[in-house]
Amino acid sequence: MNASASLPASAPAARRGGGFGAVLPWLLLALLAAFPLIAPHFELEYYVGFVRRLLIVMIAATSLNFILGYGGMVALGHAGFLGVGAYTVVALVDAGFSSAWLAWGAALVVTAAFATLIGAVSLRTRGVYFIMITLAFAQMLYYLGVSLRTYGGDDGYGIYTPLSLGGWLDAQPNAFYWAVLALAALIFALGSRLAVSRFGLALMGIRDNETRMAALGFPVFRLRLVAFAGAGAVAGLAGALLASHNGFVSPSMMHWTESAILIVMVVIGGMGNRWGGVIGVGLWLTLEEVLKMYTEYWHWPLGLLLIAIVFFAPRGLAALFGSKGERA
Amino acid sequence: MDAIFIIEQLLNGLGYGFMLFLLAAGLTLVFGIMDTMNLAHGSLFMAGAYIAARVHESSGSFAGAVLIAILATVLIAAVIEILIIRRLYSRDHLAQVLATFGIILLADDAVKAIWGPSPIMAPTPPALAGPVQLLDALPYPSYRLLMIAAGLLVAIGLYLLVNHTRVGMLVRAGASNRAMAEFMGVRVGRVFSFVFALGAALAALAGALMGPISAVQIGMGEAILIPALVVIVIGGIGSVRGAFVAALIVGLVDTAGRAFLPPLLRAVLPPSLAADLGPAMAGIAMYVLMAVILTLKPAGLFPARA
Numbered sequence: 001m002n003a004s005a006s007l008p009a010s011a012p013a014a015r016r017g018g019g020f021g022a023v024l025p026w027l028l029l030a031l032l033a034a035f036p037l038i039a040p041h042f043e044l045e046y047y048v049g050f051v052r053r054l055l056i057v058m059i060a061a062t063s064l065n066f067i068l069g070y071g072g073m074v075a076l077g078h079a080g081f082l083g084v085g086a087y088t089v090v091a092l093v094d095a096g097f098s099s100a101w102l103a104w105g106a107a108l109v110v111t112a113a114f115a116t117l118i119g120a121v122s123l124r125t126r127g128v129y130f131i132m133i134t135l136a137f138a139q140m141l142y143y144l145g146v147s148l149r150t151y152g153g154d155d156g157y158g159i160y161t162p163l164s165l166g167g168w169l170d171a172q173p174n175a176f177y178w179a180v181l182a183l184a185a186l187i188f189a190l191g192s193r194l195a196v197s198r199f200g201l202a203l204m205g206i207r208d209n210e211t212r213m214a215a216l217g218f219p220v221f222r223l224r225l226v227a228f229a230g231a232g233a234v235a236g237l238a239g240a241l242l243a244s245h246n247g248f249v250s251p252s253m254m255h256w257t258e259s260a261i262l263i264v265m266v267v268i269g270g271m272g273n274r275w276g277g278v279i280g281v282g283l284w285l286t287l288e289e290v291l292k293m294y295t296e297y298w299h300w301p302l303g304l305l306l307i308a309i310v311f312f313a314p315r316g317l318a319a320l321f322g323s324k325g326e327r328a
Numbered sequence: 329m330d331a332i333f334i335i336e337q338l339l340n341g342l343g344y345g346f347m348l349f350l351l352a353a354g355l356t357l358v359f360g361i362m363d364t365m366n367l368a369h370g371s372l373f374m375a376g377a378y379i380a381a382r383v384h385e386s387s388g389s390f391a392g393a394v395l396i397a398i399l400a401t402v403l404i405a406a407v408i409e410i411l412i413i414r415r416l417y418s419r420d421h422l423a424q425v426l427a428t429f430g431i432i433l434l435a436d437d438a439v440k441a442i443w444g445p446s447p448i449m450a451p452t453p454p455a456l457a458g459p460v461q462l463l464d465a466l467p468y469p470s471y472r473l474l475m476i477a478a479g480l481l482v483a484i485g486l487y488l489l490v491n492h493t494r495v496g497m498l499v500r501a502g503a504s505n506r507a508m509a510e511f512m513g514v515r516v517g518r519v520f521s522f523v524f525a526l527g528a529a530l531a532a533l534a535g536a537l538m539g540p541i542s543a544v545q546i547g548m549g550e551a552i553l554i555p556a557l558v559v560i561v562i563g564g565i566g567s568v569r570g571a572f573v574a575a576l577i578v579g580l581v582d583t584a585g586r587a588f589l590p591p592l593l594r595a596v597l598p599p600s601l602a603a604d605l606g607p608a609m610a611g612i613a614m615y616v617l618m619a620v621i622l623t624l625k626p627a628g629l630f631p632a633r634a
Contacts, residue, residue, distance in 0.1 A: 074422055121619065128365065128421060129622060132561045136615035139554065147608030257550060260367075260429050267426055297441060303433030307412060310419070310427040 029185055036174040049245075052177050054285055055184040056241045061265050061277030062191050063234035068263065069272030070195055071227045072207030076131045077118075077138030078262050081232040083145055083254035084111045085239030090157045090249050094150070100163035100179070104240045111236020112229050114141075119228035123221060138259055145251030156250025163244050180241055187234055192274045203227055204272075268309050270316025279317050332466050337587040338580065343472050345579020346479020350534035351552060352559040352571040353486055354527020360503035360566020362520050364413065365421050367428040369531055369556065370549025371435035376401045376532025377539040377548060378443055381450035390453035394536045398529045405528030409521060417520075436546050445546065450539030475537050482530065483572055490568050499523060503566040555582070558618050564628030573629060578614050585610035 032055070036048045060082055067073045085107035092103045118137045125133050151157040162176075169175040194200045205213045206220050214220045243249045252258075261284070269280025284302070291298035313320055355369050376397045384393035408431060416424045452471050459467035490496040498519045501509040510516050535548075542548070559578050563570025590606030597605065621629065 074425075076425075121623075125622060125626065128359075128565065129561065129626065131365075131421070131425075132557060133619060133622060135554070136558070136618050140612040140615050143608050143611030146611065147604050147606075149604050256554060260425070263422075264426060264429060267422065296445075297437045299433040300437035303430040303437070306430030306433065307427050310423050310430070311415065314419075314423060 025188070029181075032181055033178065036177050048174070048177060050285075050289060052180050053242075053245055054281055055180045056238050056245055057265075057285060058278050058281045059184050059187050059241070060235050060238035061262060061269070061281045062187055063231040063238070063277075064262050065266045065269070065271060065273075065277045066191055066194065067227050067231045068266055069270075069276060070200055070207065071203045071224060073123075073224065073228065074131050074263070075122075075134040075228070075231075076256065076259050076263065077134035077136075077141075078232075078235050079254050079256070079258035080118075080138030080141040081111050081115055081235035082239030082242060082258075083138075083141055083249075083251065084114050085236030086243035086249040086253060087145060087148070087151065088236070089163075089240045089243040090151050090159065093159050093163070094157070098161065098164045100165050100176075100244060103163055103244075104237055107236045107240030108233050111239070112233035115232020115236070116225065116229040119225045119232070123224050123228060135256055135259070138254060138256060142251050142254040142256075145254055152250070154251065156248055156252075159243060159247045159249070162247070176244065180245075183237070183241070187237075188274070188278070191277075195274060199223070199226075264306060267316055268306070270318030273316065273318040275318045276316055283317065332463075333587075335463075335466060336468065337583055339468060339476070340472065340587075341580035341583030342576065343475045343479070343579070344583055345576040346476055346483070347534045347538055348552075348555055348559050348579050349479060349572050349575035350482060350530045350537075351556040352563070352575050353482075353568055354523070354530045355556055356560040356563065356566055356568065356571045357499065357503065357523045358520070358527055359560060361499065361506060361516065361523060362417050363421075363506070364416055365424045365428070366413065367425060367553060368408065368431035368435065369527065370551075370553035371432055372401050372405055372528045372531040372549070373535040373538075373552060374435065374439060374546070374549035375404055376535030377450065377544045378439060378448070378535075379532075380536030381448055381539045381544050382443070384451060384453070390456075394533065397536045398532045401532030401535075402525050402528050405525060406521075409524050413524065414517075432550065435549070439546055447543045447545035450544045452540040471540060475541075478533070478537060482533070486568055495519070495522065555614065558614055560628075562618055562621050562628055564630040567628070567630040570628055570630030578617070581617055582610075582614050585613035589613075 032051065035051060039045055039048050060078065064075070064078045067075060088107040088110045089103045092106060097103065118134070122130060122133045122137065145151075146154050164170055165175050165179060169179075202213065202218050202223055205216075206218065206223060210220055239253070242253070265280035265284045266276055267280070268283060269276035269278065287302060287305070288298060291301055309316070351369065351373060355366065358364055358366050358369075379400050380393045380397035382393075383396050384390050387393060412427060412431065416427055419427075456469075456471040456474055458470060460470045460473060462468045488496075490499055498509070498514050501512070501514055502516050502519050506516055538552075555578060559574045560571055562578065563572070563574030586607075589610045590602065593602035593606050593609070596602075625631075
């Protein structure tokens with residue numbers, strides 16, 4: 001029953017050895033920021049949209065990694081929060097609002113409220129029961145989405161006019177891409193900072209030995225709840241961005257297999273490693289995209305990869321790259 | 329809503345409950361004895377449904393098709409157990425979830441490659457196509473009665489097997505305390521292989537029986553897996569008796585919710601609101617049930633580990 005016992009014991013990523021490891025995030029950020037400008041020269045315009053989707057899913061995966069990797073909470077309902085965020089956008093668009101910032105901010109707040117309520121109930125359980133109860137809540141949200149006929153029910157809801165970023169930004173075709181990139185970078189930085197903060201360390205302590213942390217006087221339940229609600233809110237933001245990205249929202253984005261795939265991506269990348277979400281999402285979605293180009297049977301190679309990772313790289317790919325700075 | 333409609337729906341719920349039990353029994357034993365979470369159980373259900381539908385169509389014998397589906401699925405399960413599941417016992421739940429999710433991806437593509445991407449029709453055996461007059465005003469499809477009868481037979485069989493045979497004693501010993509059973513000389517690994525094969529057989533039987541009344545399609549395993557997991561959590565992981573009681577409760581609650589809630593809501597709420605709320609409340613009924621039961625009894629109704 002203890003899913004947490006064998007989680008990798010990652011140490012603070014704090015005092016990293018400088019050098020390449022320190023500039024890597026900035027290098028990556030610069031590359032990604034320049035991508036939409038370079039892409040047309042290589043006829044890669046299509047991939048600007050693809051990278052935008054990668055970045056959005058990375059936000060979701062990074063938030064899941066925070067509670068899964070650092071907090072040891074195997075939440076099998078994260079896609080439900082993406083759905084809450086997406087439907088918040090739908091509700092605002094349907095009511096006539098068109099500001100992207102308002103919609104995304106509202107998604108953050110609404111999802112935080114949902115995640116706090118769900119977390120308050122779920123976090124009283126442990127192990128498999130926690131997995132099952134988070135799954136159950138996500139299923140409830142799924143059926144709620146199906147029943148919202150005002151917003152298309154099963155068939156989903158199309159957002160036909162893009163949300164407005166405001167002012168001169170709307171004239172700039174890549175503004176949405178850069179907004180997503182900025183948010184993704186912000187979430188990544190926030191995740192990395194939090195992981196080495198007092199809060200993050202306490203969370204890891206709880207993951208490794210809850211009883212001891214409680215005895216030391218840490219408010220175990222409250223810390224976990226804050227982490228769970230925060231991660232849920234960020235997932236809601238990712239859901240809102242995904243709604244803007246696709247221009248379409250349907251309950252299928254809350255299906256339990258979506259939650260499972262989010263976990264899959266985090267574990268492939270490396271739980272409790274700040275690069276975990278980035279690497280996992282990058283690898284999984286790129287493979288999916290490439291395989292889909294060549295064959296309609298693109299599930300089984302991913303299945304094989306997953307089984308191979310479980311047996312040969314249980315700590316995820318980030319650990320394979322010998323990132324000494326990431327763990328002690 | 330008259331009495332006939334209510335009885336009919338309750339019988340439907342009973343049939344669904346028995347099918348859930350067939351799935352949950354294997355799942356709960358695998359979970360209970362080896363502490364192994366097997367998401368691929370739904371894929372075995374799908375394999376049973378596909379094989380039975382195809383064999384039935386080409387041979388014309390329903391009973392033969394069910395038998396072949398069970399045998400073939402047990403064979404598939406044995407291969408999966410030897411190649412993958414066996415190596416997962418000592419791992420944590422997360423690794424088990426991931427690896428068996430990988431099996432789901434493999435299984436879905438395999439089915440697509442063999443039988444094509446579109447759903448296939450599973451014919452109802454002609455002998456059971458007509459209704460049976462249960463009461464004067466209550467005709468009931470005989471095929472659904474067969475499902476109930478089959479579920480009941482398996483339940484009785486499992487009860488006898490688990491509670492009144494030597495193998496069953498070993499199974500129970502493994503479920504209640506695996507380490508102790510091992511110290512006492514029980515070869516738990518062997519018991520587990522037996523239980524895994526038995527679970528696969530029951531999943532295949534459920535798939536074969538469910539085929540004619542539902543769509544045989546890719547993804548059917550993932551769809552029924554979640555209710556089956558809800559059943560074993562409500563019943564108490566590792567307890568066959570718990571799975572039986574919980575399966576019937578979930579089957580009845582789910583079916584009754586879908587049948588009775590919309591008309592009941594229409595009676596008290598404005599029609600548009602009722603039309604929105606009805607399906608949602610019916611869909612989430614079993615999850616609410618699970619949340620409530622876990623709050624009151626955190627280890628389920630019949631905890632196997634005392």
